[in-house]
Amino acid sequence: MSRVTEILTGRSNGVEIPLIAGPCSAESYEQLRATVIQLKDIPNLIAVRAGVWKPRTRPGSFEGIGEYALRWISELKKETGLPFAVEVANSWQTELALKAGIDILWLGARTTVNPFYVQEISDSLRGVDVPVMVKNPIHADLGLWIGAVERLKKSGINRIVAVHRGFFTSGTSVFRNDPKWEIPVEFRTLCPDVPLMCDPSHISGKRDYIYEISQAALDLEMHGLMIESHYNPDVALSDARQQVTPAQLKEIMKALVRRADHTKNPFACRELEALRSKIDHLDHEILQLLEKRKGLVEAIGELKKEHNITILQFERWFEIVKDRSKVARLLGLDEQVVLEIFQLIHRSSIQIQQQILNAKPTDV
Numbered sequence: 001m002s003r004v005t006e007i008l009t010g011r012s013n014g015v016e017i018p019l020i021a022g023p024c025s026a027e028s029y030e031q032l033r034a035t036v037i038q039l040k041d042i043p044n045l046i047a048v049r050a051g052v053w054k055p056r057t058r059p060g061s062f063e064g065i066g067e068y069a070l071r072w073i074s075e076l077k078k079e080t081g082l083p084f085a086v087e088v089a090n091s092w093q094t095e096l097a098l099k100a101g102i103d104i105l106w107l108g109a110r111t112t113v114n115p116f117y118v119q120e121i122s123d124s125l126r127g128v129d130v131p132v133m134v135k136n137p138i139h140a141d142l143g144l145w146i147g148a149v150e151r152l153k154k155s156g157i158n159r160i161v162a163v164h165r166g167f168f169t170s171g172t173s174v175f176r177n178d179p180k181w182e183i184p185v186e187f188r189t190l191c192p193d194v195p196l197m198c199d200p201s202h203i204s205g206k207r208d209y210i211y212e213i214s215q216a217a218l219d220l221e222m223h224g225l226m227i228e229s230h231y232n233p234d235v236a237l238s239d240a241r242q243q244v245t246p247a248q249l250k251e252i253m254k255a256l257v258r259r260a261d262h263t264k265n266p267f268a269c270r271e272l273e274a275l276r277s278k279i280d281h282l283d284h285e286i287l288q289l290l291e292k293r294k295g296l297v298e299a300i301g302e303l304k305k306e307h308n309i310t311i312l313q314f315e316r317w318f319e320i321v322k323d324r325s326k327v328a329r330l331l332g333l334d335e336q337v338v339l340e341i342f343q344l345i346h347r348s349s350i351q352i353q354q355q356i357l358n359a360k361p362t363d364v
């Protein structure tokens, strides 16, 4: 699990939950120093984060100190010996950060979303050996996230870590950004060689949820955490509600559990194997039922073709939705999940019948 530490810092400290922490923004030398000195005590800490240029949604809010803050970082790097990570959004910021000896760069959600920016940064990193973290794009577009990783790799950047920070939501979620956990899981499936960290601060938007989201990320085998911390969050110039004090962060880290991906207990192993074999059996039964259902859908398709009936049957579909939801409820199943399964089945039925009804005479 310390692969992240090695990639980002070139060292290995055997930490099970690598942590990058620091203020949302570097606001003043005193604020940054006070925070970093307290964070230094957390054994999980592998690097400090500090926003220098802040991409804000609307003008008028604090947009970061800019280049000048890099001097404070250099000072604190010397004093503490800790590596520092900074967000860059274009080539001039990248060049200034590298000149200031910043150890780790990261691309924010508003940068990953734009292939032009990603390409510009990748070009300015050609021939430079620096680790880069890539946050997910603001919208749930896995292709853009993977594309950003590919652009960096093409420019010769080999030390890459992805960061899951949740996705823009216009819904009524309690979180600031929707975690959509299925997307980071898919990212890992498609990019198994790129370690994945979680940024619970941006997902939650509120410090009370940081522990819960961090543990959820660890249970999905994410490789580390990036958490915003400020020595006095209430006076922070940006993201005040989601920052925790270093002391709170220390408690959160102590409470988190890194679970193993297997057990060596022989009884538990046997029990697990027996249960999995039952699941295999049930899954095969589900597949056989799907095959039988497909046969019926094909037969209905033939009937529809012969008698010129439309493929989509709204009334029948509504009846199915109502009935399957009711049965799901009675069985104590998650209605939404069951509905999604039947939506997929229905979509497939329509495709099957489209092929039957629209088959050209030469296809048959």
Ligand SMILES: O=C(O)C(=O)C[C@]1(C(=O)O)C=C[C@@H](O)C=C1
Binding pocket: 297, 300, 301, 311, 312, 313, 314, 316, 317, 320, 345, 346, 349, 350, 353
């Ligand atoms: O009942 C039908 O007419 C079907 O073709 C079957 C089916 C289904 O998959 O259950 C498929 C398409 C219709 O919109 C409604 C239901």
